[in-house]
Amino acid sequence: MRVELLCTGDELVTGLITDTNSTYLEGRLFDLGVKVERVTVVGDVRPDITGALLEASARADVVIVSGGLGPTADDFTLECAAAAAGVPIEEDATVLGWLKERYAARGMDMNPGALRMARIPKGAEPVRNPQGSAPLVIQKLGRAQLFFLPGVPREYRALVDGEVLPRVRAGLATEPHRTFRAFRLLRTVRLPESVLNQQVMPLAPSHPRVVFGFRTHAPENHLKLMAEAPTQAEADAALAAAEAACRAVLGTHVYGADSSGYAPVLLDLLARAGHTLAVAESCTGGLIAQDLTAVPGASQVFVGGAVVYSEKMKSTWVGVAPEVLAKHSAVSRQTALAMAEGVRTACGATFGLSVTGYAGPGGGTPEDPVGTVYCALAGPDLEPRCERVSLAGDRDRVRLFAAAHVLEMLRLHLLAAPVSP
Amino acid sequence: MRVELLCTGDELVTGLITDTNSTYLEGRLFDLGVKVERVTVVGDVRPDITGALLEASARADVVIVSGGLGPTADDFTLECAAAAAGVPIEEDATVLGWLKERYAARGMDMNPGALRMARIPKGAEPVRNPQGSAPLVIQKLGRAQLFFLPGVPREYRALVDGEVLPRVRAGLATEPHRTFRAFRLLRTVRLPESVLNQQVMPLAPSHPRVVFGFRTHAPENHLKLMAEAPTQAEADAALAAAEAACRAVLGTHVYGADSSGYAPVLLDLLARAGHTLAVAESCTGGLIAQDLTAVPGASQVFVGGAVVYSEKMKSTWVGVAPEVLAKHSAVSRQTALAMAEGVRTACGATFGLSVTGYAGPGGGTPEDPVGTVYCALAGPDLEPRCERVSLAGDRDRVRLFAAAHVLEMLRLHLLAAPVSP
Structure with a gap:
């Protein structure tokens, strides 16, 4: 499965904010065994967004797009998506209902800006946003499946975890000649990355099916183990053996695994x-x-x-x-x-x-x-x-x-x- | 002047590190009035790098490339650059001299990996790296000027500030129909993004030279004003007028401007x-x-x-x-x-x-x-x-x-x- 990311927003190309959303998503996709092939970042410029959507869709199976779904005048990513697909953009009754509920629950009136968030390309599928107003929108463009996410990190992460990754996982399960993967993140503190590297890398040759990787997330350093095998059982067994060997060397420095903080x-x-x-x-x-x-x-x-x-x-x-x-x-x-x-x-x-x-x-x-x-x-x-x-x-x-x-x-x-x- | 960035490295597409180099460079370019048009990130995959170089060169006047200039086997950005330009890659005597000096000064032997860093595309211009081994390399590809920088942030920033930005500034000075820009970020709290939008967007038609934009940085919402004009004085004046009008409407909701937290x-x-x-x-x-x-x-x-x-x-x-x-x-x-x-x-x-x-x-x-x-x-x-x-x-x-x-x-x-x- 070929996956690309497209991020939109002037703030991303003028040095105002760093694109940490992509880092998050790339890491989660990598956990599923998917390496993102390309990330494209463009400003709030309609032809640039439309062009980037068409280019990415021609190359990739899945394109995950973020930004430009909000209530303000510079939020027009879905208009570009409609233009790229050659379909009209229309008010969606389901999304309108979600927005009305959300505003009513907060005792606020819907203003005209909020109505923008109910307009999606004809034929696209909206998915409710548990953390905010703008929905996730899923659209086909050529052979590619496009996911449109709001750029607000809290909303982005909730929709990635709750909606996008399960769909990607389901898509991977149907691929022929599939490689099965198993993944473990061992979390350490008080261990410099070079020491962590020195302690575990001598173990790597004994675990040929496992890729050893490292990441620094101050003040912690993490060891990433990814096993690849022709069956899930073999991948799981290879991972378990490598994990046990690493834990034996690292001892109490490992405080937790995977997502446990x-x-x-x-x-x-x-x-x-x-x-x-x-x-x-x-x-x-x-x-x-x-x-x-x-x-x-x-x-x-x-x-x-x-x-x-x-x-x-x-x-x-x-x-x-x-x-x-x-x-x-x-x-x-x-x-x-x-x-x-x-x-x-x-x-x-x-x-x-x-x-x-x-x-x-x-x-x-x-x-x-x-x-x-x-x-x-x-x-x-x-x-x-x-x-x-x-x-x-x-x-x-x-x-x-x-x-x-x-x-x-x-x-x-x-x-x-x-x-x- | 149309500027694009291209960043290479598996660590950038697998969630291991966040691309803060681009944030830095985008901010410095914006200070010169240049808005980066596109950022492309690809992994360590030769056809992806070569393809991205050709695409960016066809669109942009300046392409600033980072990563893949080091001594290891996965550092092959300059080989891709040579392939894209259809020229051979050759050992450069000047760069070899710099490397020998640097290794001698540190009492280290040059290993075969280090020799890789002396190989640059034929016809390209090397510029000494004050902070590291791999030089900045400048190459023409079609009508575009390409700058190749090492990805290590300390080296990247030193070469951006010392070598790349002065050349960009010189290029801007010779542009016939240059656009001058001025920028202000107004920071608000306790004002929902949709309300902020409603309050200031009616002002936009009176300020045709100013682009109004918004960004959410919870718990704050920010208003972005960017003025464009044929002279810096006109851009500054247009910005000042728009800023004053917005401040009058927003009053004490604006707690600060630009980078003040x-x-x-x-x-x-x-x-x-x-x-x-x-x-x-x-x-x-x-x-x-x-x-x-x-x-x-x-x-x-x-x-x-x-x-x-x-x-x-x-x-x-x-x-x-x-x-x-x-x-x-x-x-x-x-x-x-x-x-x-x-x-x-x-x-x-x-x-x-x-x-x-x-x-x-x-x-x-x-x-x-x-x-x-x-x-x-x-x-x-x-x-x-x-x-x-x-x-x-x-x-x-x-x-x-x-x-x-x-x-x-x-x-x-x-x-x-x-x-x-």
């Missing part, structure tokens, strides 16, 4: 043991709390987070003694330990975590330059511990890796020595 | 007045604190944030009376007001903000279903105020829009009634 894994570990958690953050400024609370049901485990951005709040909220701050400064092992113990006590939580450091660009001392972060963990039957880390990169990167580091201190502790609540 | 604008407003800020977050879980503290120098304004994810912490950290929680529940106007006042007092800050609500997917009551959020603001000379909002979408979206809503309550208050500290 870090925060849900950690919260699940805590919840199953009946533990609760509290955090005190200085330089990460709420990043850890917001990452954990983004997970539905986090309130079962997460009790509270103190973003103590001033010395006063370090004392008021998490009980760091003013003498500790005066003697050792706010960025020190002693302050980090006092923050972790203090937030644990204040919240009555099983575990307390803390982070204090210099995220930059300002701040730092000769002994503790920008990028120095103290991470601490306090808990039951546990001598409070602090780790000092030196992180390279800008403010965002230091914050991101500091948050990952302190959370990983807790996960490794839970794996090594399960503690009863 | 929301949090820096708000922090700057507060800092210039000598104000400080504290936040108490329930359902947003640290999102507001982390957004504000991501800005360098935030500690001048931001004192502390309490992520009070349990009733107990709402009382302990921000002093919500247990009776208020018992009588009105944690998600209520009364609790939100008490949180805002309480965190302001606890931190000794000029302003206190709070958010409490049901982000979902669980929770909610018949009166306050999932998506209901109470946002409150407390400050000096100000009756504490609370706004109840109903937000659609998933947990991430509710949190995002709730955070934006409460911050905007503060920004609008500051604009309406500046308060001395």
Whole structure:
């Protein structure tokens, strides 16, 4: 199956936004064993869009198009699709009904712009958008099947996962001389990509049916294993053998597989043991709390987070003694330990975590330059511990890796020595 | 001048990396008044690269190509360029000299792979790479001028800035009927895209030289204005007139322009007045604190944030009376007001903000279903105020829009009634 992507929008060709939608879709298609052959990006120019649709349709079996489906005057991708197919564009009663429902549910009037979203090429099939107004539209053009998606990333991803990929998968199942594939993503933290590479690549020659790949998704590094074989059973067996070998080498560095994110894994570990958690953050400024609370049901485990951005709040909220701050400064092992113990006590939580450091660009001392972060963990039957880390990169990167580091201190502790609540 | 980009590499079509090189180059070209017409991305497949080179050269005056210039077996972009032009590829003595110097300076032997980088299409012009080994190569193909750049972002940017853009600028200066452009992005919050469209599109006919465009970057909506005229002065004047007309209609909904983000604008407003800020977050879980503290120098304004994810912490950290929680529940106007006042007092800050609500997917009551959020603001000379909002979408979206809503309550208050500290 030959798949191409077409992305439209002036913002994509003038440097305003980066096309992350395609990265997402390419990765998901690759998981199905499909390598995208070409991505074309054009601005909001009618002849360019129409021409690109015709060209891609002449080459590909499936063309996935994004952008230009919204309510504004520069949204005319479907008009171009109608022109390319030589059919009129018409108001669709089903889509109009969806739009009316959606606007009514929000207590809003339909304005004339919104009506644009009900107009689709004659003969095309609309599919309801669970996250927004503009529907997914599916159209045949020559021998190609075209999928039109809104460019808003949340809507795009929901429609890719819920509607486009199942249809692509069904199409693959009917292909003759099919190669069967099986895929596993092993997710690691605190392991540089070069080290990950060094540890697993010696295993590759023993697994000839498995392609080893790597991807960096800061602060994590992922190992991609893809097995190919003439039957699904052989592909599954080859993948299972390679995965077991890699897991044996990587050990606890692998925190999860496939789509399981870090925060849900950690919260699940805590919840199953009946533990609760509290955090005190200085330089990460709420990043850890917001990452954990983004997970539905986090309130079962997460009790509270103190973003103590001033010395006063370090004392008021998490009980760091003013003498500790005066003697050792706010960025020190002693302050980090006092923050972790203090937030644990204040919240009555099983575990307390803390982070204090210099995220930059300002701040730092000769002994503790920008990028120095103290991470601490306090808990039951546990001598409070602090780790000092030196992180390279800008403010965002230091914050991101500091948050990952302190959370990983807790996960490794839970794996090594399960503690009863 | 018609400019296209061509990017090559399997990692770009399999979701491994996002093409940020193009975003960079598009922005720099747009600053020169050049809008890229098309970006094409293909994998490491010889006929695909050769074909894309021929197609782009037939359409464009300038084609900027990246990737596939390195030392490994999958680096064959210049071989495709030679094939497209019908010329042989030959070792270039000048490039060979640069490579020898570079390897000698680093005390390394030239390996056979490195020699690949000295082979360029006959008749092409090499330009030394200040940051790496593979040179920039400039080649004519039909009427188009082709620039071949390495894909490593650091090398790519250095060659774009130092070599490609000066040549593009020189080419523009010789164009007979040159179009000059001027650009402005107006950033709004709390204004749905369809309303933004309705408010400004009636202005468009009065500004025929300005193209109006829109983009959604949740929770914000942006208005894009691009003026085109035969001279820069006329383009600037047309843009200024359109911008003034739009600002008059949109008023305080416009919080900033071009690259200025929301949090820096708000922090700057507060800092210039000598104000400080504290936040108490329930359902947003640290999102507001982390957004504000991501800005360098935030500690001048931001004192502390309490992520009070349990009733107990709402009382302990921000002093919500247990009776208020018992009588009105944690998600209520009364609790939100008490949180805002309480965190302001606890931190000794000029302003206190709070958010409490049901982000979902669980929770909610018949009166306050999932998506209901109470946002409150407390400050000096100000009756504490609370706004109840109903937000659609998933947990991430509710949190995002709730955070934006409460911050905007503060920004609008500051604009309406500046308060001395």
